[in-house]
Amino acid sequence: MSTPVIVVGAGPSGLGCALALASALPVVVVERIPVLGGTAGWDHPSLRACAERAADLGVTFRLGESALRWDGRSLLITGPGTCATLNAEHLFYAGGLRPATAAALKLTGDRPAGILPATVVEHLLQAGVPLWRTVVVIGEGHWAGTIARKARRLGSRVIAIGRHAPWADERHDRPAAWSAAGRDRVTAIRLVYDDPSGQRQLELACDGIVLAEQPVPNRNIDGAVLTGAQDVTYVQPLTPTGFQARFDDAQRVASAWLETHRKVDAR
């Protein structure tokens, strides 16, 4: 039996890879959450069919386990009470997307409580945690609309900073520079625009800021972070966003790898 390939992530992209590879090679899927689905959610209607096909093809799932280190030949994974080193000839990393950080957005100023990444806010709102009265949502990532609609249902006023925000009570264009204000908790966001007539400043009072700028890929396995990492294929496209489209995209990526891999093997 040949050495397996490992897929990290059991969202649409990870499952797409796994199913494309499993007809040719043994496949292990590692997922840090104890359920399938990734950002699509564990209850997505397409999941059952995927899981059944994967089972038929003999895909091994290691759910609730995190991948820590990759050295080009083996992957260290751990879970509650488990720790294993899995040998593999290739790693497909489908670890999903996250919002850009404050540093990446060059959001400077104070660092008070109340500035949170969109992914965390989604989680907290889901758990019914009341977060703010007036919130500034930065960016146009897919989280922005979801969060804003939920926040408005909970009675919050939503200010958007971005080009397109039909879900907001108020919208402003992205400024040339921005900074947060507030000592204990955020009290405002300051925007600076470079207008033809000179600099224009705007201060918006708020008690929360959500970082929901365009998604960037998660990278959290040591040895599989940089683009040139050895024997790693990253499957984290920024678009498309739907389950099926992501799944199909990943299948194409994995099949293309398989083709090349077979040719190399044949030689």
Next chain:
Amino acid sequence: MRRFERTQSSKGTSMSRHSPEPDDFDVVVIGGGVLGTAVAARLSGTTASTCLLEAESDVAEGASKGNAGVAVSYYGPPGTLETQLITASTPRWEEITGRLSVPYRRIGAIMVALDEEQAGRLEHTRDEILACGVRAEMLTVAQALRDEPLITRRCVAALSMPDEGVIDPMALTVAYANLAAANGVSVRLGWRVTEIATLDDGRHRIVAGKGVVTARFIVNAAGVAAGRISRLAGGEDLDYWPRKGQYAVLDRAFAQALKRIVFSTHSTTTKGINVVPTTHGSALLGPTAEDHQDPGDKSTDLETAERLVASASTLVPGITEDMIIKFFAANRPASDESHRLRFDRNVSTLLHCTNRSAGVSLSPAAADHALELLTAAGLRAGPAPEAVHVLPPAPRMRNCPDPGALVARDPQYGQIVCACEHVSAAEINRALAQPVPATSIDGVRKRTGATYGRCQGSLCSAGISFMTALHTGTGPATVKQTARGTVGA
């Protein structure tokens, strides 16, 4: 040497065996930064009764959490008390950090000259370091590039300082506080001192928002607030002002390749922007030195942030803006006396203990020296036979050579919560349950490194807020994100 145990030692809660009042102590230390906690930890090994008052809701909330994390071997000219304390502390780091389970690596530093003028100053610095009795050696360009291949090829000369090390300054401060608390020091957080009176017998009555304590001696380790404390106690009119340092954090995917601390050549006025690997594998670019008036101002600005990256990349040209994962700033206590470890000239039982920016580096010897001064002034502080000097080991999954053994010992080590920094549930629960526990998401970060990585908590902050809420008996909205502010409004 005894080890720390969960049940506190007999000295524990009895407050004071020397004093009739429950809140009366031999010594009250004001300030829970690295110097205050170091002194408290040192006193906790003696028979003196000690109380530590900290204005914020956690220790290490000022300069002790916002510094470059270098345990320097050299900081200034020979002959000063500051230099003596640094020189005395330098050889002790392996022993201290081993005993207190604090991340530390003696990786050495390289100071880089970018032109002939800087090369000349470098030789002057070398002479001063040697005069302090510390090791330093000029390197040729070829040697320098072998020593640290990531430095710029524009380097014309370099100075090797092999005794410098990197340390986790927050973990060190927390460890000092934990040791103090384990030995029965009464650690009181959120106690902002508002009034100090002198009683008829010469003792001090110290009033804070949350209550009153009395003590024979005060150790003023209040950092940038040390001037205010001195004035409240009737001491000298000391001038302290905040000197802001801004930093950028460099992703460890690049930074972990750094072998040495990379210093820029000191100018006559400033120590310049440096590239400092952290014990987490990331690196810090900074600091700036901006004197201002508002100790609450820890803001960053875009112009400085961009300048930090530009300056750092002249030393290490591989550094680019897209590797920056965080900007932050902190205030260090600037004063006319850069180091102050002496009794007040007006109040003989008020011991000042502050440093402009080498507090971490001299904290072990400063704590010893403070004890000597207090003893000489009449404090009875013999060794406490039952005191513990060792904290339980605090292994971390991120750099553990044998993760399987950790998981076998405690299954929670296998459960990774912070995906970027590989911080496990075991480590987070330990931070939430130690003698001076984390009570906020920031407190967990300071103790474990969770949320400190390249996604800055995008994946794990929600989970950590739930864990923190459970431990602190609050809800997910009322749990604290920082020492002062809550997650919810």
